[in-house]
Amino acid sequence: MNKSEKTALLQSAGAAEEIEGRSLWRDARIRLFRNKAAVGSMIILGIITLLAIFAPLLSPYAYDQIDWGYIQEGPNWENGHIFGTDGNGRDLFIRVLYGARVSLAVGLLATTVSLIIGVTYGAVAGYFGGKIDSIMMRFVDVLYSLPFMFFVIMLMVVFGRNIFLIFVALGAVEWLTMARIVRGQTLSLRRREFIEAAHATGVSNFKIIFRHIIPNVLGPVIVYMTLTIPQVILTESFLSFLGLGVQEPLTSWGVLISEGAKVIEASTWMLIYPAVFLALTLFCFNFIGDGLRDALDPKDR
Amino acid sequence: MSVMNKSAKKDASPILSVRDLKVHFPISSKGLFAPDRQLKAVDGVNFDLYPGETLGVVGESGCGKSTLGRAILQLIPPTDGQVAWLGKNIVGAPHRDMQPLRRDLQIIFQDPLASLNPRMTIGEIIAEPLVTHKPELGKEEIKARVKRMMARVGLLPQMINRYPHEFSGGQCQRIGIARAMILEPKLIVCDEPVSALDVSIQAQIVNLLQELQREFDLSLIFISHDLSIVRHICHRIMVLYLGNVAELADRDSIYAAPRHPYTKALISAVPIPDPEIERNKERIVLTGDLPSPLSPPSGCVFRTRCPFAKDKCAQEPPVLERVSDSQEVACHFHDSI
Numbered sequence: 001m002n003k004s005e006k007t008a009l010l011q012s013a014g015a016a017e018e019i020e021g022r023s024l025w026r027d028a029r030i031r032l033f034r035n036k037a038a039v040g041s042m043i044i045l046g047i048i049t050l051l052a053i054f055a056p057l058l059s060p061y062a063y064d065q066i067d068w069g070y071i072q073e074g075p076n077w078e079n080g081h082i083f084g085t086d087g088n089g090r091d092l093f094i095r096v097l098y099g100a101r102v103s104l105a106v107g108l109l110a111t112t113v114s115l116i117i118g119v120t121y122g123a124v125a126g127y128f129g130g131k132i133d134s135i136m137m138r139f140v141d142v143l144y145s146l147p148f149m150f151f152v153i154m155l156m157v158v159f160g161r162n163i164f165l166i167f168v169a170l171g172a173v174e175w176l177t178m179a180r181i182v183r184g185q186t187l188s189l190r191r192r193e194f195i196e197a198a199h200a201t202g203v204s205n206f207k208i209i210f211r212h213i214i215p216n217v218l219g220p221v222i223v224y225m226t227l228t229i230p231q232v233i234l235t236e237s238f239l240s241f242l243g244l245g246v247q248e249p250l251t252s253w254g255v256l257i258s259e260g261a262k263v264i265e266a267s268t269w270m271l272i273y274p275a276v277f278l279a280l281t282l283f284c285f286n287f288i289g290d291g292l293r294d295a296l297d298p299k300d301r
Numbered sequence: 302m303s304v305m306n307k308s309a310k311k312d313a314s315p316i317l318s319v320r321d322l323k324v325h326f327p328i329s330s331k332g333l334f335a336p337d338r339q340l341k342a343v344d345g346v347n348f349d350l351y352p353g354e355t356l357g358v359v360g361e362s363g364c365g366k367s368t369l370g371r372a373i374l375q376l377i378p379p380t381d382g383q384v385a386w387l388g389k390n391i392v393g394a395p396h397r398d399m400q401p402l403r404r405d406l407q408i409i410f411q412d413p414l415a416s417l418n419p420r421m422t423i424g425e426i427i428a429e430p431l432v433t434h435k436p437e438l439g440k441e442e443i444k445a446r447v448k449r450m451m452a453r454v455g456l457l458p459q460m461i462n463r464y465p466h467e468f469s470g471g472q473c474q475r476i477g478i479a480r481a482m483i484l485e486p487k488l489i490v491c492d493e494p495v496s497a498l499d500v501s502i503q504a505q506i507v508n509l510l511q512e513l514q515r516e517f518d519l520s521l522i523f524i525s526h527d528l529s530i531v532r533h534i535c536h537r538i539m540v541l542y543l544g545n546v547a548e549l550a551d552r553d554s555i556y557a558a559p560r561h562p563y564t565k566a567l568i569s570a571v572p573i574p575d576p577e578i579e580r581n582k583e584r585i586v587l588t589g590d591l592p593s594p595l596s597p598p599s600g601c602v603f604r605t606r607c608p609f610a611k612d613k614c615a616q617e618p619p620v621l622e623r624v625s626d627s628q629e630v631a632c633h634f635h636d637s638i
Contacts, residue, residue: 021422021463193416197480200374201430202403215420 031295038291041284048281052104055097063098064249066090072267084269086259095251096274102252106166106236107229113171115225118178123209126186140176148173152244163246166239170232181224185217219296226289230282253278315349316487316520322346322382324372328595340594342368344544347621355521357535359528363591365544366524370490374406375399404434407481411493413473417465424461427479434484454479454509471502482513490522495530507534528571532556540564543594543602546621550628560630562607562638609638
C-alpha cells in the first residue's frame with residue numbers, strides 16, 4: 001500500500017465517530033466515587049448544606065425569636081424546640097442551622113479568596129523564577145511572620161467588628177500556604193518539555209501559566225483546598241469563641257459552642273448540638289480531602 | 302534519498318547560518334565573594350544549514366548537543382555569536398520580532414510523553430500552534446487541519462479527543478511530530494526523537510520524518526547519539542565534543558574517511574551486523590571520561606583523551622579547517638594521523 005492510499009484510508013477512517021477520551025479528571029472522579037468514606041462524607045455535607053440553606057422553612061421559630069415560656073429548656077419534640085433553647089429562650093435548632101450558614105460561608109469564601117490569590121501568585125512566582133520569585137516569596141515570608149491574632153485585633157480596632165473582616169483576615173492569611181504549594185509545583189513543572197514546546201511555538205507567558213501550568217498543579221491545590229475549609233471554619237469558631245467573630249443576634253458554631261461551654265453542667269445540649277455539627281463537618285471535609293488525594297494521585301498510595 | 306538534496310543544496314543559499322555560537326551558564330560558586338564560574342556548554346560553533354537538508358549532530362552525553370539545538374531556537378539565550386535565519390540575525394531579537402519566526406522553527410523532544418500536556422486532549426495539543434499563530438482560521442477549520450495532520454503522521458483522526466496517557470510511546474512521538482508540523486515549518490530541531498523508543502518504532506518514526514521532509518522540503522537538525530540512525534537519515538554530520546565542533550562533513554565522507562581522532566573512535570564503535578567483520582575490525586577505545594565543561598583542557602579540548610596528542614595540542618586550540626570539498630576538521634595533525 002503506498003503512502004497516499006494509506007493517508008486516504010486514515011482520512012476515511014476519520015469520518016467515523018470521534019472517540020471520547022478519558023481525561024485524568026474523569027479517572028480521578030471514578031476513583032473518588034469508589035471511596036466509601038468520601039462518598040458518605042459528601043452526602044452528609046450535602047445534607048448539612050441543604051439544612052443551612054432551607055433553615056427558615058424547617059422550624060416554626062425564627063433564629064432571634066425569644067420564646068418566653070421555655071428559657072434554657074432541654075430538647076423537647078412536643079413544643080418544637082427539638083434541640084432545646086438557649087439562655088435567652090431562642091430555639092437552638094434554628095440557631096445551629098444559622099450558625100452553619102455563617103461557618104460554611106466563611107469556609108467557602110475565605111478558601112475561594114485564598115485559592116484565587118494563592119494559585120495565581122504562586123504560579124507567577126514559580127514560573128518566572130529568579131529574582132521575581134525571590135522577591136515575591138520573601139513578601140510571603142514577611143506576611144507569614146505576622147502574628148495572626150494581632151492582625152485580626154488590629155483590623156477590629158481600625159474597622160470595627162464586622163463579619164466581612166473575618167473573610168478578609170482569613171483569606172489574607174490562608175493564601176500564603178497555597179502560594180507556596182503552587183510555587184513548588186510550578187518550579188518542577190516549568191522545566192518539563194511540554195512547557196518548552198509551548199515556548200518554542202510562541203505561546204505567551206500568560207497562556208502558558210493558565211493553560212499549561214495551572215491545570216497541572218490543580219491536583220494538590222484541590223486537596224489542600226478541602227483541608228483549608230475546615231481549618232478556616234475552625235479559625236472562625238476560635239475567633240468567635242474569643243468574642244472577635246460574628247455579632248449577636250447572628251451566630252456561628254464557634255459562638256454557640258462558646259455559649260454552651262459556659263453552661264456545660266446545667267444544660268449540656270447547648271454545647272453538644274453545635275459541637276456535633278462542627279465535628280461532623282470537619283470530619284467530612286477531611287475525609288473528602290483524603291479521598292481526593294488518593295483519587296488524584298493514584299501512585300501515591 | 303539524499304541525492305536530490307545534495308544537488309539542490311549547493312546552489313541554494315543557507316536558511317540557517319550559525320556563527321561562533323556560544324552558550325555559557327554561570328555556575329554560582331561556593332564562596333560569597335568568589336566570582337561565578339562559567340560552564341561552557343556550547344563554545345563557538347559554526348555551520349550552515351540548507352533547505353531540505355538534514356544535519357546530524359552527534360556526540361556523547363553532556364557535549365552540548367541539546368543546548369545547541371535550544372540555543373538555535375532561542376529557547377536558551379546564547380551568550381555570544383550569531384544565528385542567522387534567512388540572513389537575519391535572531392540572537393537577542395525582541396519577543397515581538399521572534400514571534401512570527403516561531404512558525405518556521407519547531408522542535409521535537411526526546412521523551413514523547415513528557416512533551417505533551419497530560420491535561421489536554423491531543424486535538425488541543427496539536428491545535429495549539431494554529432490557535433497561537435492563525436487564530437483567524439476558526440474552530441472548524443482548525444479541527445479539520447488537525448485531523449488532516451493526524452492522518453498524515455499515521456494517527457487515527459477519530460482519536461482527536463483522547464488524552465496523551467492513552468497512547469504508546471511511538472504514537473506520542475507522532476503526536477509531537479504532528480504538533481511540530483501543523484504550521485508547516487521550515488526547520489525542525491529533533492532532539493533525540495527516537496532515543497526513548499524501541500528499535501522497530503524508531504524505524505517508523507525516522508521514516509515518517511523523512512517522508513515529511515521530502516513532502517514539505519523541511520530542514521532538520523537531528524540530534525542523536527545513535528550513529529546508525531544518523532547515517533540513515535542525515536546528509537551532513539557534525540561531531541561535537543565538549544561544546545566544540547570536532548568534525549563537520551558529508552555523511553559519506555565521514556563514515557568512509559573520518560579525519561578527526563574522536564570521529565575515528567566513534568565510527569569504529571558502531572557495531573557491524575556481521576560477526577565475522579565485527580570480530581576482526583580494529584576498534585579505537587578511548588580512555589578516560591569527558592572532562593568537566595567547567596574547566597575544559599587548554600588548547601584542543603580533546604587532547605586529554607587523544608592517542609595522538611602532542612605539545613602543540615595543549616598550547617593552541619585547533620580551528621575548523623576545510624580538508625576537502627565536503628569535510629571540515631578541527632585537528633592540528635589531521636594530515637599525519
